Amino acid sequence: MSRFAKAGDTVEKLVENSYKAIDEGAYDLKREVSHDAISLKKAILSCPHAPLITEVKFSSPSRGQIRNFGTPAEIALAMEEAGATALSVLTQPYLFDGSVQNLIAIRKAVAIPLLMKDIVVSDVQIDAAKKAGADCILLIKAVFDRNLAESSMESLYDRAAKKGLQVLVEAHSSQEYADCIKSxxxxxxxxxxxxxDLAVDIKNTERLIKEHGKGSSIIISESGISKPADIQYLKKAGADAFLVGTSIMETGDIGAKVAELYNAL
Structure with missing residues (x-):
């Protein structure tokens, strides 16, 4: 039985999967990775070329299986050596084939900031992020606007901050983004x-920045980025950094693809 009366779109499905993973103990860690926090913000601001947050994910709801070879640590190291500013690591087991164990393995392999990429609905996941060696977590505003999480976004944001984790707040709609800038x-x-509905429109970044500006926030454009021209366009539109997953993970030579995008600016 679903926790929600409505289970119509992907957001509810993703949230349901997070609760399922929590119930099954996917985020239970007995040991903590010893790790001094690395600032994602500073890494972005000090990047001499295109600040790339490259994503380690093996599957996605929109594409199914993306990659079936290479260990998380090997892939992460190739990304770092090619210029990645930070790494986004999927830890959601359902639909993404991710795990907190992947995050731990990657933390031991690289020295750049790590974003724990998940559909966070509980402090259980935040605690796991800290123990696994993440530097930053993701909070998706739509999840909280629909009251699908265990706590408010402010409560989970504060919990993360108290643990020394930075927080990337994700918006898609005009209202979500306006609220983020105001906050x-x-x-x-x-x-x-x-x-x-999983539809992609790379112009969404330009549209929202034009509507509401950037304020003092660092803006990271996510999804639909596959070539240097995309990064050049998004930079001109006002984006400060770029999160790229599928187009890198599906290529045969991850290092070459990351280097190509990194040198776009």
Whole structure:
């Protein structure tokens, strides 16, 4: 039985999967990775070329299986050596084939900031992020606007901050993004993918920045980025950094693809 009366679109399905993973103990860690926090914000601001947050994910709801070879640590190291500013690591087991164990393995392999990429609905996941060696977590505003999480976004944001984790707040719609800018979140992601129907429109970043500006936030454009021209366009539109997953993970030479995008600016 679903926890929600409505189970119509992808957001509810993703949230349901998070609760399922929590119930099954996917985020239970007995040991903590010893790790001094690395600032994602500072890494972005000090990047001499295109600040890339490259994503380690093996599957997605929109594409199914993306990659079936290479260990998480090997892939992460190739990304780091090719210029990745930070890594986004999927830890959601359902639909993404992710795990907190992947995050731990990657933390041991690289020295750049790690974003734990998940559909966070509970402090259980935040605690796991800290123990696994993440530097930043993702909070998706739509999840909280629909009251699908165990706590408010402010409560989970504060819990993360108290643990020394930075928070990337993700918006897709005009209202979500306007609220983020008004709240002056340090890191704001604009998802070019509509999580309700999974449609991608890379122009969403430009549209929202034109409508509401950037304030003091660092803006990270997410989804639909596959070539240097995309990064050049998004930079001109006002994006400060770029989260790229599928187009890198599906290529045969991850290092070459990351280097190509990194040198776009």
């Amino acid at each position: 002056r979140y340090e890191l704001v992601g604009i998802n070019n993918r509509n999580l309700s």
